[in-house]
Amino acid sequence: MNSLSEILTLDSNAKTKEFKRGEIIQREGTSNSFAFYVKKGLLRSYTIDEKGKEHIFLFASEGWLIADFESQEFERPTDLFIDCLEDSKVVVFNRECFKVAALSDEQLRKNAHLMARRIAVLQKRVIMLMSASAKDRYNKFLETYPELPNRIPQRMIASYLGITPQALSSIRRNVLKSRQFS
Amino acid sequence: MNSLSEILTLDSNAKTKEFKRGEIIQREGTSNSFAFYVKKGLLRSYTIDEKGKEHIFLFASEGWLIADFESQEFERPTDLFIDCLEDSKVVVFNRECFKVAALSDEQLRKNAHLMARRIAVLQKRVIMLMSASAKDRYNKFLETYPELPNRIPQRMIASYLGITPQALSSIRRNVLKSRQFS
DNA sequence: TTGATTTATTAATGTAGATGAATGCGATTA
DNA sequence: TAATCGCATTCATCTACATTAATAAATCAA
Numbered sequence: 001m002n003s004l005s006e007i008l009t010l011d012s013n014a015k016t017k018e019f020k021r022g023e024i025i026q027r028e029g030t031s032n033s034f035a036f037y038v039k040k041g042l043l044r045s046y047t048i049d050e051k052g053k054e055h056i057f058l059f060a061s062e063g064w065l066i067a068d069f070e071s072q073e074f075e076r077p078t079d080l081f082i083d084c085l086e087d088s089k090v091v092v093f094n095r096e097c098f099k100v101a102a103l104s105d106e107q108l109r110k111n112a113h114l115m116a117r118r119i120a121v122l123q124k125r126v127i128m129l130m131s132a133s134a135k136d137r138y139n140k141f142l143e144t145y146p147e148l149p150n151r152i153p154q155r156m157i158a159s160y161l162g163i164t165p166q167a168l169s170s171i172r173r174n175v176l177k178s179r180q181f182s
Numbered sequence: 183m184n185s186l187s188e189i190l191t192l193d194s195n196a197k198t199k200e201f202k203r204g205e206i207i208q209r210e211g212t213s214n215s216f217a218f219y220v221k222k223g224l225l226r227s228y229t230i231d232e233k234g235k236e237h238i239f240l241f242a243s244e245g246w247l248i249a250d251f252e253s254q255e256f257e258r259p260t261d262l263f264i265d266c267l268e269d270s271k272v273v274v275f276n277r278e279c280f281k282v283a284a285l286s287d288e289q290l291r292k293n294a295h296l297m298a299r300r301i302a303v304l305q306k307r308v309i310m311l312m313s314a315s316a317k318d319r320y321n322k323f324l325e326t327y328p329e330l331p332n333r334i335p336q337r338m339i340a341s342y343l344g345i346t347p348q349a350l351s352s353i354r355r356n357v358l359k360s361r362q363f364s
Numbered sequence: 365t366t367g368a369t370t371t372a373t374t375a376a377t378g379t380a381g382a383t384g385a386a387t388g389c390g391a392t393t394a
Numbered sequence: 395t396a397a398t399c400g401c402a403t404t405c406a407t408c409t410a411c412a413t414t415a416a417t418a419a420a421t422c423a424a
Binding site for chain 1 (some may be wrong): 401402403404
Binding site (some may be wrong): 010047049053055057068069070072073074080111112113115117118119120122123124125126127129130131168175 | 185229231235237250251252254255256261290293294295297298299300301302303304305306307308309311312313344
């Protein structure tokens with residue numbers, strides 16, 4: 001599931017593009033947003049609030065899909081920026097491709113797993129955000145995405161967790177301290 | 183979209199059941215969880231954390247579907263309780279019904295809309311939880327679900343928002359106070 | 365109706381995490 | 395070779411919200 005070959009059949013016209021680290025490939029307010037499948041590299045989606053603060057919604061490394069489903073399902077301009085945290089190879093689908101009405105049965109079926117998986121991930125994230133402390137969320141993040149911390153600066157992990165870099169720094173310090181005594 | 187007729191075709195064997203207010207129709211730890219479509223009444227799903235505190239994940243009134251997608255997609259026992267906040271009429275689907283392999287093309291298509299909509303809602307919820315204050319989340323809740331506050335006790339709204347009843351009470355007091363001067 | 369149980373509110377106090385500022389440390393560019 | 399920039403860390407202070415406790419109102423059970 002979620003393999004490249006599965007995805008590619010969704011849209012035979014989809015093209016693989018290469019982007020450089022730091023490139024913004026989708027901006028907030030865009031009304032025909034795309035969906036991006038990551039072949040290589042690392043992308044993120046995020047919002048910027050009225051105070052100018054970034055909130056990272058999702059990281060997408062190899063094999064993941066990144067898109068603004070809210071925007072696509074309700075045909076609204078997107079709230080999400082998407083940019084590259086590493087030089088990346090990305091398959092670009094146009095928005096029609098993920099609108100239910102436009103899809104063939106075959107395409108839908110392949111799509112269904114991706115969507116169910118995304119719902120599961122989001123469900124878990126909401127419950128974590130509501131019920132767990134920043135420290136617990138950080139530990140869960142390390143468990144769930146053990147390879148990501150090597151590729152992502154701390155401040156972005158903090159942003160994903162919904163805390164400041166300072167708060168994450170002090171959590172890490174306390175973890176180290178408590179490890180010394182055990 | 184999301185109409186009863188659409189849903190019912192998903193599983194012609196699905197049965198409508200009636201439940202009383204207060205009935206728990208799914209418990210945490212259950213390994214074959216169900217999906218519930220609300221014909222009438224009001225349901226909620228929630229977790230209970232290790233301190234015994236409830237965290238409401240989702241309300242479902244007429245026309246909504248409630249289920250633990252995480253459990254179903256990954257075939258794990260559910261973390262979610264589901265119970266009735268009002269006497270309700272509910273269509274009960276067994277978990278197989280939402281597993282992709284078991285669905286006809288027709289069923290899949292109807293399912294896809296429901297899933298896309300759910301992703302959109304969850305995406306919005308995550309972003310709100312990360313970036314908005316309790317007061318802003320409350321106002322957004324009132325905007326998005328204007329009819330719910332009449333049917334749900336405050337403490338459950340608080341739980342949905344991720345705050346305590348006391349905090350919600352003081353938010354409401356401040357809103358009233360500021361309205362007096364405008 | 366009465367007593368018991370839940371609910372909303374208020375207030376006092378505590379705390380996780382935000383904010384703002386200072387420091388040192390690679391990394392990039394000149 | 396600096397000189398500049400972004401990043402992580404530390405510290406002092408502040409604040410949004412939690413916790414605890416008390417009270418009154420509303421709901422439910424007998």
